[in-house]
Amino acid sequence: MFFYHVKLHCYVVVELKTGKFKSEYAGKLNFYISAVDSLFKTEKDNPTIGILICKEKNKTIVEYSLRDISKPIGVSEYKITRELPEELKASLPDIKEIEAELNKMEKGKSDE
Secondary structure, three states: OEEEEOOOOEEEEEEEOOOEOOHHHHHHHHHHHHHHHHHOOOOOOOOOEEEEEEOEOOHHHHHHHHOOOOOOEEEEEOOOOOOOOHHHHOOOOOHHHHHHHHHHHHHHHHHO
16 A cells, blocks of 8 residues: 655555565565655655555564565554453444444434
8 A cells, every 4th residue: 555644744545464574575565665665755755655564473574574675564463352441342333323323324314
């Protein structure tokens, strides 16, 4: 994925992997960042940021893989859950509330 961060004034390249971090992912993301810098980045833009999100990572392997890369790259993990944590449930609407809101919006369109 490729975005522009308006507050940081830079491009952001995000790569999502479905498995464990592999050292070659750092080189591939570095390639993508270099391509963005070459094709899109201007002198007014800050350095492009790379974000690699994997299902699992080994901190030591990530550290060695990124050691000599001069571009800003971060690596993080994600977790898949079947249920929302309790602290989030209270702050998000339930399915009935969402359906009611969608019905209101749909009714408003048909009245126009």
